[in-house]
Amino acid sequence: MSRSGETLRVAGTRAVRRASPAAIAGRLCAAALLLLLVLAPRLFAPAFRLLAEDGAPAIYDQGSLLQLTLDHVALVAGSTAASAIVAVVLGVLVTRPSGRDFLPLSRTLVNVGQVFPPVAVLAVAVPLVGFGLEPTLIALVLYGLLPIFENTVAGLDGVPAAVMDAARGMGLDPRRRFLSVELPLAMPLILAGIRLSAVINIGTATIGSTVAAKGLGEVILAGLGTGNTAFILQGGIIVGLLAVLVYDALGLLEARLAARAGRA
């Protein structure tokens, strides 16, 4: 019994640390495809031409795909970073003894941020802050709070009671207990929340283009506006590849942290 359990655990650990050749090949292909689509979209013209209406351009020509992709990534990175800061700080506060009472309230607020559709947030935000980047950032930041907040709370609450008791008993002060024990042990889960948030927002950020924020949504909107399926597909494929690769990259980082935290 225990023998087979041991083997299973070892196998599981290996799977985390060393990806299979097929997975690595898949990742490399996805990365290569993304680079080509962004840097040399003309290469794909023959394929996309099949989808474009007669005479319509097969490859998006109203701006640089590279620039739009960079804008898109910057938008998601910025909004996810802001979500992470707000959600982690909030999550830390409500897991302190003095902040416990605010957990239900914070949870409700964060849930509202998730339940409110980003499109509706845009509709409310545009009259207040105008068109462009700002309303999009507001919508994405609100939308990204929930996974990070919940994972932060779960991660901090999940630190074994014996470990915290030992830390106090050894004479670690509250600051050291937090920075060198609680936070590192909660980090894999916090990072999982950030990863979820980032991936959701890579897709959601496309709606920013409806209020004139720069991003890959432009390509999709242009396609929708002119009935050009080739554009829609180009934008969609780039967004999809971005999401897959970011999910993967953050997942690897998380697995390394988890292994270091002794939880692999």
Place this chain on the structure above:
Amino acid sequence: MIEIEGVSRRFGDTLAVDDVSLRVEAGTVTALVGASGSGKSTLLRMINRLIEPSAGTVRIDGRDAASVPGEALRRGIGYVIQGYGLFPHWTVSRNVATVPALLGWDRARIARRVDELLRLFDLDPDVYAAKLPHELSGGQQQRVGVARALAAEPKLLLMDEPFGALDPLIRAKAQDDLVALQRRLGITVVLVTHDMEEAIRLGHRIGVMERGRLLQYAPPAELLARPAPGYVERLMGGADRPFQLLSLLTVADARDDGPADVGADVAPVPETLDLRDALGLLLWRGVDSLPVVAADGAPRGRLTLSAVLRRAGRPA
């Protein structure tokens, strides 16, 4: 020396510890025994102020514990808990180095101390220093937990069910190791357990607690011979009481100078063996007496069955 005077602790409406006074002599092992909820852990945790007393004072070596900042106090007192609470993301050596690092020892001194402790606890530094706790067996984790508690050379060690998570074979070994270690270092140990046998085995004095009150505080032999009426009497009154009593004595306490009436080929018993085990040998071999030898092998007379049995009954 620890002097606990009139200490109480209230949690809401319940009195977890109710006006307890006791004195722990330096260099001894005191076991606090009781069912869960008896207040024994709370009492232990008031010594290093993980829990602040609602009333009363705790003095350690004459100094009021409340006069020292909590963190500083705790860095000077070893602390071992059930489940050990090793930091799962730190290597064995970093775990052991926790308190010395907090105290600001220099690197070389910490490294020397960690190395010394790992060897003392039978953990080859070359093999174990860089391992993470989850890569160790339960017994090894327990030893790392004790090594970590002793790293800064505290004179006082507090242990809350330190053997509770070990299986019986390893537990007996860990208990023996603790006894040897305590003798060697001369430290004071206060240990919480729900297991009376463990308390009798380890404690120079035993405090029995029930519902927050300290019912009796006495050496194990006295607790067995004259348990306080009521709870303690019921607790101690098991059919194995004679054997518990014998386990407190050694062959040296019961031997005499007469000749053992067995053949010369019978293996002698060492005089340091406890009488419970000696009785086992007498019964198993079906003899009335056995020759006794000192640690150096010199003959020390004999041990008779009747001498053992005389000491198993209720003391006068």
